Amino acid sequence: MKNFILLLRFALYMLRTIPNLNKAKKYAREGKEAERVAVVQRQAKDWTSYIFKLIKSEVIVHGEEKIPTDQAVVFVANHQGYLDIPIIMHAAPQPVGFIAKEELRKMPLIGTWMQYKNCIFMERNNVRQSLKAINQGVQYLKEGHSMAIFPEGTRSKGPEMGEFKPGSFKLATKARVPIVPVTINHSYKLLPEGLKLNPGVVEVTFSEPIPTEGLSNEELGRLPQLVQEEIRKHIKP
Template sequence: MIRNEVSNVIRTLIWFIYFCLYLLSVIPVWLRLKRLAKQGREDEVDDLLFTEVRKWARSLLNLAGAKVSLDGAEHVPATGPVLFVCNHQGYFDIPLLLGYVHKPMAFIAKAETKKIPIISSWMTMMKCVFMKRNNLRQSFEAIEEGSRILKAGHSLVIFPEGTRSKSCQMGPFKPGSLKLALQAQVPIVPITINGTYKLMERQGFLIRQAEVNLTIAEPILPQEETTA
């Protein structure tokens, strides 16, 4: 038992050191992305961004000791934007989605993440939308911005619960969670995550190995949602 706890502490320290060093190591990639964006080479930006973020996300999961299983990968549309609607168990949900859903995506994220150095710059490049959860007017503006991003051809992820459940229980959906898909008229792809809270949230910030499952359901067309 003590040996396992010591092992988890060491794993956690290594993980956080790696996390920080990796962000510093990809600064040259970030600068290249900035140059490509300034030149208007959006397709190259999207391809490079997707490749780098996917690689980073998988490395974080591997180092944490996550044993990932994926079901329903064939349900992700090969073309066109979609709104991924997903439950939110823990911090590792984001690298899980980025690493294992084969489609470039951005997130509807809480406004506080915009204050995090380096990470916020990558999120902005990915076209993430920052939302103040307790500000009704700003939430409406975020939905409008998200709708514009979807209409421009970029996929988004929303966590309708609005916060991490830190367990296998799903919290209530926030009002207006699916307005994005209805406004932009894009398919909704439901995703269920199970087990990410066991990697960290169940024991504070101490990382432990865990089995994690990602299940992707068939897309729901917006017309179906409006009549449901």
């Protein structure tokens, strides 16, 4: 019953976002990019604050001052739980689009909001569509919009990380923008299997940016391991 009430409150909140969603659509039609981004960012921050207040949880952020403010970046994060997207949206100071699984596009209202937040939906087993998605992300980065990706591809459901897929890093290397490693701790505890919401504390640590421009082929080959090792330094049991 408790979870049902929480989900009902969340659904009612999402309905209240429709006027702002209509504003974002209007600005997009009119080509008013700055206005669209501002509306979406304000709503995103309000949405994530509401989520963590609703489930009585806290997001503690470390290293925010390390994030470049004069250019787009790719946030590369470990992936512990269902709430990692709103966690990064809440923690990052600038607007962030995501490479997300195709299933999220079909979620009522949330999928539409994600599209106006420069999110890109990827079909895991469709190589051609995945390449197209990466190229779209590269274009967003070149236009100055930061992106985020989870190179494990799926939730680890705990502190251990899965293998980082090298193809994920093409988003940053093709756009020649820095990678900001992001460590998420304990997000798997908030919403484990069975949709049982649990209050808790999540910690997000932003590491020093790693440049991708001018790297040799050997350095590009080591990049996934380098980023994963940096993230692992801040993992807590």
